[in-house]
Amino acid sequence: MKNGKYTPLANQVPLPLKTGSVWALNIDDYVKIAINTGFLHTHTNKHTIIYNESNKETKADPMFSHSDLRAIFRIGNVKSMSNKKELYDLFVGLMTSESLYIVMFPNDATKINFQTVSNGTPFSLYINSDEKWIKIGRELRDEYSKISPSTAGDAVKAKMYEKALLKVLKDNNVPLNFYRLDANNGQFNGTWKLLGLDASGNVTENQGY
Amino acid sequence: MKKYILILFSFFTLNSFSQFTVTDKFDYTNNVERRSNGYYYKDVTGYFNQFIGTWQYQNGTTTYTLQLKKQTFIESYPHVNKSFQQDELIGALKVVKNGVLIYNDLPTLNLSLPGAVNYKIFSTGRVENFNDCYMCTYPNQRLHLWYYEPNNDNYAYSNLGFMIHTYTQNGVVKLRMDFSDRTSPSDFTNFKDPDSPPTKTSLFMDFGIFDFVKVP
Numbered sequence: 001m002k003n004g005k006y007t008p009l010a011n012q013v014p015l016p017l018k019t020g021s022v023w024a025l026n027i028d029d030y031v032k033i034a035i036n037t038g039f040l041h042t043h044t045n046k047h048t049i050i051y052n053e054s055n056k057e058t059k060a061d062p063m064f065s066h067s068d069l070r071a072i073f074r075i076g077n078v079k080s081m082s083n084k085k086e087l088y089d090l091f092v093g094l095m096t097s098e099s100l101y102i103v104m105f106p107n108d109a110t111k112i113n114f115q116t117v118s119n120g121t122p123f124s125l126y127i128n129s130d131e132k133w134i135k136i137g138r139e140l141r142d143e144y145s146k147i148s149p150s151t152a153g154d155a156v157k158a159k160m161y162e163k164a165l166l167k168v169l170k171d172n173n174v175p176l177n178f179y180r181l182d183a184n185n186g187q188f189n190g191t192w193k194l195l196g197l198d199a200s201g202n203v204t205e206n207q208g209y
Numbered sequence: 210m211k212k213y214i215l216i217l218f219s220f221f222t223l224n225s226f227s228q229f230t231v232t233d234k235f236d237y238t239n240n241v242e243r244r245s246n247g248y249y250y251k252d253v254t255g256y257f258n259q260f261i262g263t264w265q266y267q268n269g270t271t272t273y274t275l276q277l278k279k280q281t282f283i284e285s286y287p288h289v290n291k292s293f294q295q296d297e298l299i300g301a302l303k304v305v306k307n308g309v310l311i312y313n314d315l316p317t318l319n320l321s322l323p324g325a326v327n328y329k330i331f332s333t334g335r336v337e338n339f340n341d342c343y344m345c346t347y348p349n350q351r352l353h354l355w356y357y358e359p360n361n362d363n364y365a366y367s368n369l370g371f372m373i374h375t376y377t378q379n380g381v382v383k384l385r386m387d388f389s390d391r392t393s394p395s396d397f398t399n400f401k402d403p404d405s406p407p408t409k410t411s412l413f414m415d416f417g418i419f420d421f422v423k424v425p
Contacts, residue, residue, distance in 0.1 A: 018393035026395040028364065031403070067368065077403060119288060128401050130367050134355060135326045137368070138333050139244065141353075145334040146243045167244065171286045 015039060031075045034084075038075060038091035040100075041068075061144045062096040062154075063161035064103060066137035069174065072103060073126045076111070087111065087123075098158040099183055102192075103176040119173040132172070139168045159203065166197045180205075229294050235335060235349075244284070249294040252279065257298045257332070259375045260352065264384045264421035273414060274303040275330075275386070275421055276318055282325050300330030300354065304413045312358075312413035330356050336372055343385055344376040356388070356414075363407035365396035383420045390416035 013036075018026040023044055030036050043060035072092045076085050087105040094101045106117050114123040125132060143164035147157055162180070169176055178195045181188055193205040229249035232241045235256060241248060252258075257279045266273040277300040285292045304312040314329050325331035335349040342351055351372040358366065371388035399407040 018395040024393070026393070028395050028398045074400065074403070130357065130361055130400070131326065133367065134357060135324070138326060138331070138355060141333045143243045146237055149237045164243070170289055171244075171291065173288070 015041065027071055031071060031077075034078070036075065037085055037089045038072070038093065040093035040095060042095045061148060061161065062094075062098070062158065063144065063165055064092070064094055064101065064140075066133050066140050068092050068094065069103065069136065069169075069176065070126075070133050072105070072176065073123070076105075076123075077127045087114075096158065097154055097183065100181040100188055102179040102181075104179070106175060106177055109175060114175075117175040119175075121173050126174075136168060136172050136174065139171065140164070143168060162195055163197070163201075163203050166195060166203060167201070170197055234296055244291075244293060246291040246293060249281075250296065251294075252296040256335075256352075257296065260298055260373060260384065263424050265424045266386070266419040266421045270306065270308045271415075272303075272305040273419060273421070274305075274315065274424075275384075276301050276315055277330075278318055280325070282323075284324065295325070297325040298332040298352065298354065299325050299328040301328065302330065302356075302414060326355075329358065330354050333370065342374065344378075345374060346376075350374045351387075358409070358413055361409050362399050362401045363396075363409045364398045364400040365392040365407075366409060366412065367400065369412075381422060383422055386419045386421060388414065388416050388419070 013030075015025045015027060015030065018024045025041055027039060030039070043062055043065075069092070072090050075090050075092075076087050078085060087109045088107050091102050091104045093103075109117045111123045115121065118126075144161065147160045147164060150157055150160070152160070162178070166178060168174075169178065179192045180195055181192050182190045184190055191207055193207050196204045196206070198204050228247070230247055231249045231251050231253070232239065233253040234250040235252070235254065243250075260277045261279055262277065264275045264277070266275070277298055279296060280299055281294055281296050283292060283294050299318065301314040301316075301318045302312065303310070303315050317328060322328060331354060333353045333355055336351040336353045338345045338348060338350055345351070351374040353370055353372050356369045356371055358369075361367065368391070369388075371386050373384055373386050375382055375384050377383070397407060397410070399405045
């Protein structure tokens with residue numbers, strides 16, 4: 001979706017699992033490789049108890065985690081010039097039962113001008129500050145904790161998750177565009193919508209991407 | 210004159226107390242969205258109170274001292290005109306191994322830091338009991354807390370946390386901490402410099418399940 005248009009994916013490679021896990025993906029060895037500019041993934045079934053590496057029970061939320069959001073910054077954090085990546089090429093996607101979601105940097109964002117799109121926060125802070133992501137992670141967890149136990153249907157809850165994510169992105173000056181492509185019974189044949197929040201905190205949808 | 214002072218006092222009192230609307234922090238069924246402007250997400254039922262105090266775990270020459278404190282924080286986001294209050298449980302840890310003090314974060318709890326996330330231990334939310342909550346007697350009995358250690362550059366240690374709950378055994382109240390190892394060798398990367406290995410390769414506190422008892 002570079003400049004509002006689709007760009008073809010190349011070098012599609014299945015991500016391996018983390019060592020010792022039967023479901024968690026290992027992205028760490030892949031984010032710094034030059035040819036990789038993003039990844040699409042799913043979370044485990046939101047209704048199903050899964051067992052983490054310590055055999056502890058947990059459930060996944062059908063929305064981006066703070067680790068997913070942090071990943072797009074880490075994909076862009078390469079040191080050598082030969083691996084240089086443009087921020088507007090990067091993406092992280094999540095497929096849920098309702099939609100395909102993508103987060104991307106704004107088209108005009110570079111590491112040099114990053115503070116102009118992030119309300120003054122440099123790109124390096126998103127890389128170096130564990131504390132920033134801990135704060136974002138805690139806020140997402142707080143938001144999702146209210147949605148997860150809701151008895152509303154999946155479509156309604158999906159809207160709640162979208163709003164929750166947008167709130168946390170906005171509150172923390174994380175300059176990521178948040179796009180949605182409706183599943184449409186598995187066809188994914190609609191148009192991308194850029195989601196945002198209006199001044200009253202309601203979710204807006206700009207169509208046509 | 211007294212009347213004017215009373216009116217003035219009432220104005221300030223009402224103003225300060227009417228700024229935030231109280232809602233139950235742990236009520237997941239009401240219609241109040243999380244982190245909304247003007248709300249006070251209060252620990253109405255006193256759930257946090259059971260954890261407050263100083264707890265100690267001892268095994269041979271290893272001692273963990275855990276202090277937990279309940280505190281109210283104002284979270285402000287001026288750029289979106291949002292402000293709300295939250296009750297949080299914050300904590301600090303002291304670690305002695307082989308009789309040697311290797312980490313002491315307890316003095317941090319005496320500092321007035323702006324947010325719960327500025328402490329090394331802070332609450333995130335209550336957790337379902339599932340089938341592995343030891344001697345749990347009511348729903349969502351466990352509390353999840355984020356835990357991090359200073360000077361971390363290891364991505365594997367970026368998402369640490371543990372669960373706690375209290376239970377009574379032979380008349381003694383215990384606090385069980387479940388600090389399970391969720392790290393993967395794949396995550397041992399330096400998030401600050403992807404071309405270098407992480408400098409932090411071990412934690413002060415070991416992974417495991419620890420039963421603490423309260424100390425004065």
